[in-house]
Structures are given as C-alpha cells and as structure tokens.
Amino acid sequence: MKTPKMTTWLIYALGGGWGHFTRSLSLGRIASRYHHVKILTNSPYATYLRDESCDVQIIAPDAGFAATCEQVRDVLLNTRYDCLIVDTFPRGLGGELADILPQLKHIPRILIHRDISPVYIHRFALRSFVTENFDAIIVPGEGEDSPLADLPIVRYTSPWLIRNAEELPDRMKARSLLGLNCAHPCEGNSRLHKQNPPARLREKIILVCAAGQASELSFFGKLSTHLEAAFPDAALRVLAPVCPEGCPPQFWVSHSPGIECLPAADVVVGGAGYNTVHECAAVGVPLVAFAFKRLYDRQKVRALRCAYCVEEIEDAIATVAMLQNQVSNRPADYPNGAVEAVRLIEKQFT
Structure with missing residues (x-):
C-alpha cells in the first residue's frame, strides 16, 4: 500500500x-x-x-x-x-x-x-x-x-x-482503573476462581460519567448520592475530571480517556453527548442518559436513538434497576x- x-x-x-x-x-x-x-x-x-x-x-x-x-x-x-x-x-x-x-x-x-x-x-x-x-x-x-x-x-x-477496540483494557484491567480490583491471593486465574468469582467481582458496577459542561457536575454529584442509596450492594463510581460537588469522594475517579473504564461497567449513567453515547454503544454497555439542553446539539434525538432516555433521577434509578438484571452483549470488536x-x-x- x-x-x-x-x-x-x-x-x-x-x-x-x-x-x-x-x-x-x-x-x-x-x-x-x-x-x-x-x-x-x-x-x-x-x-x-x-x-x-x-x-x-x-x-x-x-x-x-x-x-x-x-x-x-x-x-x-x-x-x-x-x-x-x-x-x-x-x-x-x-x-x-x-x-x-x-x-x-x-x-x-x-x-x-x-x-x-x-x-x-x-x-x-x-x-x-x-x-x-x-x-x-x-x-x-x-x-x-x-x-x-x-x-x-x-x-x-x-x-x-478515541480508542480502537484492540486498545481497550479487559474487564479486570478496567476494574483496576476504577479502583475495584481485589487483592486477595485466591483471586488469580485459577479454574476455581473462574467458576466461583469472589463476591466483589460479582457485584454490579454502576458508572456515572459526569461529562458535559462544568455547570452540570453538581447534578451528577446529587445523582451519585441517590444511586448509592438505591443500590447499596452495587459498586458505584463517578468518572469526572474533578470531584463533583456532593459526590462522596470515595466514589470519584479521574481517568482519561473515559472509554477505557467502560469495559468494567454493567450500566452507565450520564448525559447524551456525542462521545458518551457512541462510546457506550461501541463497548456494548447500556447507557441511561439525561438529555441536556444545548444551543445546537440535539441530545434528546441521540438519546432516544441509542440509549435509555430519562428525565428525572427517579426514572434513572428505575431504569438502572431494570438493566441490572439483564446480561449485556459485549461486542468483541467495533469499527x-x-x-x-x-x-x-x-x-x-x-
């Protein structure tokens, strides 16, 4: 060539x-x-x-x-x-x-x-x-x-x-980026471990992607506290450049680019911006999306086409509860x- x-x-x-x-x-x-x-x-x-x-x-x-x-x-x-x-x-x-x-x-x-x-x-x-x-x-x-x-x-x-499929980490590596990997010696690659993964590896992971405008970070901080109360048995992480106001600091993760964290998530909650929607679709993780108002971008059109569009925090919680019981089909590759x-x-x- x-x-x-x-x-x-x-x-x-x-x-x-x-x-x-x-x-x-x-x-x-x-x-x-x-x-x-x-x-x-x-x-x-x-x-x-x-x-x-x-x-x-x-x-x-x-x-x-x-x-x-x-x-x-x-x-x-x-x-x-x-x-x-x-x-x-x-x-x-x-x-x-x-x-x-x-x-x-x-x-x-x-x-x-x-x-x-x-x-x-x-x-x-x-x-x-x-x-x-x-x-x-x-x-x-x-x-x-x-x-x-x-x-x-x-x-x-x-x-x-911003990442090709072959550049993404596997689920275990992505978990480590979110600070979720266990350090117990039994959690290696043994056959017993694969058949009976530790509870901390079986727990559902809810990832809040706090992208969008800086003024919207406080909304995601409020959202994280509601999700923590609604899903005490899940692992919650909030991905953001800075810790959103109201977000418990132990849940905050700063990592770039965020798509590298998605393989660990069972469900993502975020906005309906271009990157959030298309990255979740590529990785195969369901997105519960709030369509924020923009002067030119039609986030609601994108959310209705490619995500689970919600308007209130209560709707997001109900949708996350529904998605937790589903097994997502993760593609091995994407263009x-x-x-x-x-x-x-x-x-x-x-």
Missing part, C-alpha cells in the same frame, strides 16, 4: 465541552501516523485530555468573544497548513469563519457534520454556505436525517472513537470511523 504524502492538517475544534476536542483527537491521533496534525480548541478540558501525537493550541476558555475570534483569525490566516478541518460549526462557533473560509480556497476544507439543530442550519442558510466553502462533508456516525445529508459532497463513517475518515480526507489530495 502506498504511503500517503505527509501533509499538515489543522482542525478547528472550538466548543465549551468535551465533544469537539475529543472527536478531533480521535481523528488526529489516527492521522498523525502519516501527517502533522494541529488542533485549535478552547475546551476547558484540553489540558486534561491530551495526546502527544497532536499539536494542540489552546485558546483560553474565558478569553471572551472578540479575543477568541481574533485568535482564530490569526491562526487560520498566519499558520501554514495543507488542509482545514472544521468540527460541527461551518461558520465557526461565533461566525468568525464566514469571511475567512473564502480566503482559503487554495487548500481542501472539510466539514465534520455531527447532528445539529435544523433551526441553526436554516437560520444561517448553511446549505449554500457549505456548498460554496467546503470541498467535502464527513458525517461521523450520525446526522443522516439532517438538512445537509443530501448534498453530493457528503460521506458517512462510523462514529469516531472506528476515524480510520475511514482519514482515508476520505487523504483523497482530497489526489
């Missing part, structure tokens, strides 16, 4: 949560095997979730609208790169790309089209804008029913994930759409 020509890719990944930056890293770490990848982000989690294979340039999350737009303009117009990849927002998070993209017609420009509100698309006449300013649109696992889906430059991949996306982008240079 012919090795692709080394090029420099710049990924625009501005947004206030995990999604844009994580999705861009998922692509960038695959592309960096053959290309130099730069990621421009203002995510408050950029220092928490890093990958040395990509050159990450951080705009301070609190820089303000005007300062952020000016820094974006400076990078895009004064940095050398061979390809621009824009995640989710064709005109930029604040519309700052509207007059920049026409100046970049000498290089391929690719839009990553995650599912977004049709209201946003119609409000800014994005069908014509995208057609005029992008050479390709890649849909990373969702958005087939969006108003842009019928454009001839659209290509589809599976969801982009990572980021691999196919790299190939599609490389075709823009041929």
Whole structure:
C-alpha cells in the first residue's frame, strides 16, 4: 500500500465541552501516523485530555468573544497548513469563519457534520454556505436525517472513537482503573476462581460519567448520592475530571480517556453527548442518559436513538434497576470511523 504524502492538517475544534476536542483527537491521533496534525480548541478540558501525537493550541476558555475570534483569525490566516478541518460549526462557533473560509480556497476544507439543530442550519442558510466553502462533508456516525445529508459532497463513517477496540483494557484491567480490583491471593486465574468469582467481582458496577459542561457536575454529584442509596450492594463510581460537588469522594475517579473504564461497567449513567453515547454503544454497555439542553446539539434525538432516555433521577434509578438484571452483549470488536475518515480526507489530495 502506498504511503500517503505527509501533509499538515489543522482542525478547528472550538466548543465549551468535551465533544469537539475529543472527536478531533480521535481523528488526529489516527492521522498523525502519516501527517502533522494541529488542533485549535478552547475546551476547558484540553489540558486534561491530551495526546502527544497532536499539536494542540489552546485558546483560553474565558478569553471572551472578540479575543477568541481574533485568535482564530490569526491562526487560520498566519499558520501554514495543507488542509482545514472544521468540527460541527461551518461558520465557526461565533461566525468568525464566514469571511475567512473564502480566503482559503487554495487548500481542501472539510466539514465534520455531527447532528445539529435544523433551526441553526436554516437560520444561517448553511446549505449554500457549505456548498460554496467546503470541498467535502464527513458525517461521523450520525446526522443522516439532517438538512445537509443530501448534498453530493457528503460521506458517512462510523462514529469516531478515541480508542480502537484492540486498545481497550479487559474487564479486570478496567476494574483496576476504577479502583475495584481485589487483592486477595485466591483471586488469580485459577479454574476455581473462574467458576466461583469472589463476591466483589460479582457485584454490579454502576458508572456515572459526569461529562458535559462544568455547570452540570453538581447534578451528577446529587445523582451519585441517590444511586448509592438505591443500590447499596452495587459498586458505584463517578468518572469526572474533578470531584463533583456532593459526590462522596470515595466514589470519584479521574481517568482519561473515559472509554477505557467502560469495559468494567454493567450500566452507565450520564448525559447524551456525542462521545458518551457512541462510546457506550461501541463497548456494548447500556447507557441511561439525561438529555441536556444545548444551543445546537440535539441530545434528546441521540438519546432516544441509542440509549435509555430519562428525565428525572427517579426514572434513572428505575431504569438502572431494570438493566441490572439483564446480561449485556459485549461486542468483541467495533469499527472506528476515524480510520475511514482519514482515508476520505487523504483523497482530497489526489
């Protein structure tokens, strides 16, 4: 197989949560095997979730609208790169790309089209804008029913994930990441152990993924106390960059990337953001999801399609109770759409 020509890719990944930056890293770490990848982000989690294979340039999350737009303009117009990849927002998070993209017609420009509100698309006449300013649109696992889906430059991949299937730890290793492995000498790989696993290995594991916006962490802290009271015989862990307010400290775990913890979980409770939903689906762990309101992201649409959507903590507890008695079918493998996306982008240079 012919090795692709080394090029420099710049990924625009501005947004206030995990999604844009994580999705861009998922692509960038695959592309960096053959290309130099730069990621421009203002995510408050950029220092928490890093990958040395990509050159990450951080705009301070609190820089303000005007300062952020000016820094974006400076990078895009004064940095050398061979390809621009824009995640989710064709005109930029604040519309700052509207007059920049026409100046970049000498290089391929690719839009990553995650599912977004049709209201946003119609409000800014994005069908014509995208057609005029992008050479390709890649849909990373969702958005087939969006108003842009019928454009001839659209290509589809599976969801982009920050770990391939073969990179994930097994269940025992994932348990250790959550601080749940037992140290008793009888808990080795003996035949007796496999037939009669210790109680601590048989207990159900409920994993709360406290992703999303920082302002939502306190909700997950409250949720954890309710889950602890409702399931005293289960092992509860709360995965978050910092311990959420109200969360008992003994339940808090900080590990990145979070997908590496999922093989240990019997059920996950979290939001319905892009990464949480698609990572749980790939690993085969059921997700009880709260669809948080977003300006552009349709979390409820995603949750209804791929998870158990709930609105109240009481509903979440009832759904977790139901799922505890089910045996989930864990796939041995799953496709990572980021691999196919790299190939599609490389075709823009041929």
